[in-house]
Amino acid sequence: MKKIIAILLTVAVALFVFTNLYSGDSDFKAFGEKSLEETVSKEFVNKTVDPQRVQPETGSANIVTSIVVNYRGFDTMGEVTVLFVSALGVALLGGVLRKKVTFRYKPGFIINQGMKIIVGIILISGIYIFVHGHLTPGGGFPGGAMIGSAFLLMYLSDDKFRTRIAAFKVLEGLAGSLIMIVGLVGLSTGGYFLYNFLPNGEIGQLLSAGIVPVLYVLVGLKVGSEVSNILGDFFIGEVEE
Amino acid sequence: MINPVLLIAIPLLAAFISVFIQKLSWVLLFGVSIFTAISGFFLQKGMFMIGGWKPPFGINLMIDDYSFIIIIVINLLFFLTLLSGMWELKKNKTILMVILAGINGLVMTGDLFNLFVFLEIITISGYILAASSDKYYSVFKYLVLGTLGSSLYLFGIMVLYGTLGTLNMADISQQFPNVSGSVKIISLTFVFAGLGVEAKLLPFNAWVKGIYGNTTPLTGPLFSTVFATGAIAVFGRIFGQILVPDSTLIFAFIALGLITFIFAETSAMASKKLRELLTFSSIGQAGLIITMFMIGGFYAALIQLINNAFAKTILFSYATKAYKSNGDDTINNMSGLFRKNVMMGFGFTVATLSLIGLPLFFGFYAKINMLQSAFALNMWIPALIILGSIIEGIYYIRLLVKLWNPGEEGQESSELAQSQFVIKNGFSLSLIAVLIGIIFVVSGIIPDFLTENIAKAADSLSDAATYLSTVLGGI
Numbered sequence: 030m031k032k033i034i035a036i037l038l039t040v041a042v043a044l045f046v047f048t049n050l051y052s053g054d055s056d057f058k059a060f061g062e063k064s065l066e067e068t069v070s071k072e073f074v075n076k077t078v079d080p081q082r083v084q085p086e087t088g089s090a091n092i093v094t095s096i097v098v099n100y101r102g103f104d105t106m107g108e109v110t111v112l113f114v115s116a117l118g119v120a121l122l123g124g125v126l127r128k129k130v131t132f133r134y135k136p137g138f139i140i141n142q143g144m145k146i147i148v149g150i151i152l153i154s155g156i157y158i159f160v161h162g163h164l165t166p167g168g169g170f171p172g173g174a175m176i177g178s179a180f181l182l183m184y185l186s187d188d189k190f191r192t193r194i195a196a197f198k199v200l201e202g203l204a205g206s207l208i209m210i211v212g213l214v215g216l217s218t219g220g221y222f223l224y225n226f227l228p229n230g231e232i233g234q235l236l237s238a239g240i241v242p243v244l245y246v247l248v249g250l251k252v253g254s255e256v257s258n259i260l261g262d263f264f265i266g267e268v269e270e
Numbered sequence: 271m272i273n274p275v276l277l278i279a280i281p282l283l284a285a286f287i288s289v290f291i292q293k294l295s296w297v298l299l300f301g302v303s304i305f306t307a308i309s310g311f312f313l314q315k316g317m318f319m320i321g322g323w324k325p326p327f328g329i330n331l332m333i334d335d336y337s338f339i340i341i342i343v344i345n346l347l348f349f350l351t352l353l354s355g356m357w358e359l360k361k362n363k364t365i366l367m368v369i370l371a372g373i374n375g376l377v378m379t380g381d382l383f384n385l386f387v388f389l390e391i392i393t394i395s396g397y398i399l400a401a402s403s404d405k406y407y408s409v410f411k412y413l414v415l416g417t418l419g420s421s422l423y424l425f426g427i428m429v430l431y432g433t434l435g436t437l438n439m440a441d442i443s444q445q446f447p448n449v450s451g452s453v454k455i456i457s458l459t460f461v462f463a464g465l466g467v468e469a470k471l472l473p474f475n476a477w478v479k480g481i482y483g484n485t486t487p488l489t490g491p492l493f494s495t496v497f498a499t500g501a502i503a504v505f506g507r508i509f510g511q512i513l514v515p516d517s518t519l520i521f522a523f524i525a526l527g528l529i530t531f532i533f534a535e536t537s538a539m540a541s542k543k544l545r546e547l548l549t550f551s552s553i554g555q556a557g558l559i560i561t562m563f564m565i566g567g568f569y570a571a572l573i574q575l576i577n578n579a580f581a582k583t584i585l586f587s588y589a590t591k592a593y594k595s596n597g598d599d600t601i602n603n604m605s606g607l608f609r610k611n612v613m614m615g616f617g618f619t620v621a622t623l624s625l626i627g628l629p630l631f632f633g634f635y636a637k638i639n640m641l642q643s644a645f646a647l648n649m650w651i652p653a654l655i656i657l658g659s660i661i662e663g664i665y666y667i668r669l670l671v672k673l674w675n676p677g678e679e680g681q682e683s684s685e686l687a688q689s690q691f692v693i694k695n696g697f698s699l700s701l702i703a704v705l706i707g708i709i710f711v712v713s714g715i716i717p718d719f720l721t722e723n724i725a726k727a728a729d730s731l732s733d734a735a736t737y738l739s740t741v742l743g744g745i
Contacts, residue, residue, distance in 0.1 A: 045459075049452040056433045056450040068435025069327050078327040103320040103329045107375070107387030110282060114368050114391060118398040121361055202289030209283040221322035222275040 073100055088229030089163035089238035097168070098241045098248075102223045106208060108170075109248055113205060116255040119262045136186045144186035151179040159249025163238040169245045173252025180257040184264050197254040197261075204251035211240055211247070271314040274333050277306050277341065277374040285367035295363040300352065302367055306374065307349045310342040317380070317740050325380065325741050326438030332380040334737060335730040336572075339723055340377050340503045343576055347495045347583055348373070350706075353698045354587035355488025362399060362488070369395045369492075373500045380741060382427045382512075383437045385504065390420055393468065396497060399489050400481050408480025415467055415477045423464025429457045440741035443512040443734060458515050461508065462523060468501040470556045472530040482549035487699075490545070490590035491583045494552050499579045502556060506563040506571060510731050515564075524564045528654050530557030535661040544589040544599040547665065551625075552582060554658065558640075565651065567643030568728035574636040576724065581621035581633070584706045587699055588618050595694040601669060606676025606688045611696060617703025619670055624710045626663045631714040635721060 050057050058064075065071045072078045073096050076086045087095035097105055152175075158165075159172030215224030223240075230237030284302045288295035315338060318331040333341075348370055352359075359366070372391035379385050393416045401409045431437055433453050434445050446454070467474040482493060509515060515523060531554050538550035555578045562571035592607070593599040608615030620631065627637030637659065644652040676688040693699065713720050730736065 046456060049456040050429070052452045054450045055452045057429060057453050058432070063432065063435070065435075069437075070435065072327055078323055099321065100323050100328055101383075104384055104387050106282075107384065107391060110368060110371070111387065111390050111394060113286075114365060114394045114398065117365055117368075118394065118401075121365075121398060122401055199290040202286045202291075205286030205289070206283055209279055209286060213279055213283075215321070216273065216275065216279075219322055221319055222273075222279060223321040225321065 070096075083229060085229070085232065087225070087238060087241065088232055089241050090232050091163055091165065091168075093166070094163045094168055094241060094245070095238075098163075098244050099225060099239075102212075102244065105169075105244075105248065106212070106223070109205065109208065109251060112252060112255055113201070116201075116259050116262075119259045140186045144182055148179045148182055151175055151182070155179065155253065156249070159245050160242065161235070162245035162249070163241045164233065164235070169248030170252055172245075172249040173254075174256055176249070176253030177256025177260065181260050184260060197258050201251055201254040201258060204247045204254070208244060208247045208251070211243060215240070272309040272312050274313055274318055274331050274341075274374075274378055275320065277309065277313075277345075277378070278371045280305060281367045281371035281374070285364050285371070288364045288367065296359070299359070299363045299367055302370065303345075303349045303352055306345040306370060310345045313338055313341060326436045326441035329384050330380040330438070330741060331375075331378040332439075332737070332741060333378060334740070335723070335726040336507065336728075337377050337503075339572070339576075339727045340499065341374060343579060344373055344377065344496055344499055344503075345370075347491070347499065347579055350583050350587075350702050351488070351491040351496060353702055354491050354583070354591070355486065356698055357695055358402075358486050358488035360402075362402065365395050365398055369399075369496075373496060376500050377503055377507075380439045381437055382430070382439060382442065386420065386424055386427065389423065389468070389504075392497065392500070393417075393420060396493065399492065402489065403484040403486060405480060405484045408477065408484060412477040412481050415474065419464045419467025419474060421464070422460045422467075426457045426460030426462075426464060429453060429460070433457075438741070439507075439512045440738050443514075444738055444742070446513055454516065455519060458513055458519055461513060465501065465505050465508065466526075468497070469505050469560060470498070470501075470530075470553045471526055471560065472533060472557070473526070475530070475553055478553055479546070479549055482552060483543070483546045485545060485586065485590050487587060487590040487594055490586035494548070494582045494586045495579045498552060498556060498582070499575060502559050502563075502575055505560055506568070506575075506731065510563050510566075510568060511734050511737060520564055524561055524651070527557045527561035527564060528651065530554070531561065531658045532654060532661075535658045535665075539661055539665045541665075542600055542602070544601050544604065544669075545586075545593060547601070547669065548582070548585050548589055551662065551666075552578075554662065555582075555625075558655065558658065561651070561655075562640055562643070565644065565647055566732070567640060568731045569725055570636060570639035570643050572724045572728050572731075573639060573721070574633070576720075577624055577633045577636050580706055580709065581625040584614075584617045584621045584703050585625075587702060588614055591693055591696065591699055592691060596691045598691075601672055604689050604691055605672050606674065607691050607693075608674045609676070609688070610691075611693055611700065613700040614693070614696065614703045615674065617700075617705075617707040618673070620707040620710045622666050622670055624714065626666050627659065630711075632710050632717060632720070634714065635717055 074092060078086060087099045089095040089099065155172045155175030158167035158175060159169045162168035212223040215226050216222045218224065218226045225239040227239040229239050281302045284298040288298050313333055315333045319325065320329045369392055372388045372395065375388040376385060376392060379388060397409060397413050397416065400412055427437065430442060433449060434442055436442060463474060470478050485493060534550045534554035534557060538547050538554065541547040541550060559571050559575050562574065589599055592604065624631035624633035627633040640655060641652050644655055
């Protein structure tokens with residue numbers, strides 16, 4: 030009975046959304062028909078938000094990055110905090126996990142040796158992705174997640190590698206504090222929190238786009254260490270403390 | 271004068287530092303809380319751009335009289351909560367600092383998506399803190415409903431962004447009246463449902479009983495005052511100023527608010543446990559305040575919001591402390607408990623009397639104004655408000671009599687029936703109780719200082735034109 034009510038409710042909500050969004054007089058345009066002229070994103074694409082600044086405004090070749098880290102950097106700071114809180118939660122609730130996780134199948138020789146080759150490559154590509162976040166697609170979050178995946182591989186391939194890496198705790202806190210400090214330096218030099226106080230440089234160069242690469246490297250390090258910490262908490266729990 | 275972004279940045283910075291210097295986290299938490307509580311009074315008003323990008327392109331913080339008074343109240347309440355939950359902090363110090371930053375951001379932000387981010391921060395922190403009660407089933411329910419609520423809110427602002435191409439609150443409030451009716455209905459419904467989960471409105475509040483009913487001296491006052499005040503304040507901002515619903519939908523919203531009020535007060539009447547009773551009372555108050563915001567009685571809504579927040583601090587602190595010390599909070603077993611701790615009894619009594627709106631206390635002004643603005647509309651809304659308030663009055667007075675007076679109802683009281691309960695570590699609680707009691711009595715006799723500021727805040731909420739020109743003035 031519960032399931033039938035749930036299905037009916039879902040159908041009702043779906044109908045409600047569909048009829049309202051696609052009724053004749055709806056201002057919600059179908060995909061691809063919305064004109065960019067009256068949206069804020071047009072200015073983001075043209076980089077013409079603030080005519081008083083040195084043009085081009087953000088200096089980052091990647092439009093998404095310029096929006097995510099520069100125009101709406103405050104949101105990114107918030108999202109980093111969301112991940113931070115979630116990692117803390119895993120650490121706090123990790124106590125539920127009373128014994129070490131072991132797998133039914135022992136990792137074999139091939140996985141063990143293959144890991145040593147692959148981990149380095151994954152780590153390097155992860156770092157490459159967040160260092161080049163302002164030039165190419167990617168950035169701090171995907172790069173950090175890749176670093177986390179390298180550590181997942183380490184945990185899976187080696188039974189003896191089950192120590193929590195204490196340095197990650199420090200790195201996580203340090204990267205987070207530095208993000209806030211970069212923001213506060215902007216407040217004291219430019220008068221606005223997260224103000225871009227570094228020169229923009231030439232578009233396409235590695236050292237360009239002001240504080241964007243700085244923030245993205247910090248975000249990448251923070252996300253990477255947080256994901257690795259979460260994995261460590263899941264694999265080890267509270268056993269070793 | 272203090273730049274409001276510091277109220278977000280400093281707590282976050284402290285939270286990150288406390289990860290690798292854990293010994294200092296105690297100092298950091300109290301230091302940050304005292305800093306925000308004091309600097310709330312010296313907050314610079316106006317619009318503050320983040321990164322120097324002017325609205326609607328960048329994100330901005332908005333300090334008008336409305337967010338000013340809410341920030342002061344929330345940061346004071348947070349400090350009182352810390353005092354109440356001093357012995358429960360344990361490993362939660364970092365999370366508490368993040369909550370402080372999140373709740374300040376939630377109230378100050380002028381951007382709908384940024385609001386979502388801060389909403390995520392405080393709800394996720396909320397799940398983690400709630401899990402410290404070991405009631406994992408209720409926490410899981412909260413997790414599912416809270417996440418659903420956030421997603422619904424996100425969907426609502428997605429529709430708005432797809433239609434208007436902007437996320438800035440001022441920009442949206444300017445363009446919203448001209449949007450076609452169907453988009454209005456869909457975005458309002460989803461935003462309402464999404465925020466309704468945190469604000470504890472009726473169809474979305476199935477999680478509240480399990481979470482509020484199992485609180486500790488830390489989470490009790492935190493959820494019922496800090497979180498609730500923040501959520502309802504955002505509700506007022508969004509539906510009072512930014513997305514003002516038109517006549518058809520607003521009746522549905524008012525009806526939901528009133529139904530929540532009446533049902534919760536009736537459930538509270540039947541509650542046998544103190545924390546459960548307070549939980550239902552909290553839900554009822556949320557329904558009442560949201561109704562007031564919806565019918566346009568901003569002044570009354572704000573007075574009641576502040577009145578309820580301060581009253582619930584001491585009520586929940588006492589109830590959770592009693593449970594913590596004795597492992598039980600059945601009201602019948604607590605008879606005469608106030609005789610053992612008179613100071614707490616004084617604070618509790620004054621707070622309760624103010625909450626139900628008796629004359630001589632601050633809450634009286636809330637009830638009077640509420641009825642005035644409701645009678646200006648029609649007869650049904652004030653009738654229901656009076657009905658709910660009478661129910662509330664009855665169960666609270668009955669509770670007070672029980673707690674002061676040992677013995678069965680209708681029989682002569684005797685010291686034999688005195689409760690065996692004790693309150694452990696009660697010093698900070700007595701301090702809070704006396705402090706809040708004095709605030710209520712003084713503000714009941716000389717209400718001018720508070721009411722003037724609240725009136726200013728209510729004016730700034732109803733004056734959308736000033737908000738618009740402050741934010742978008744430069745364009």
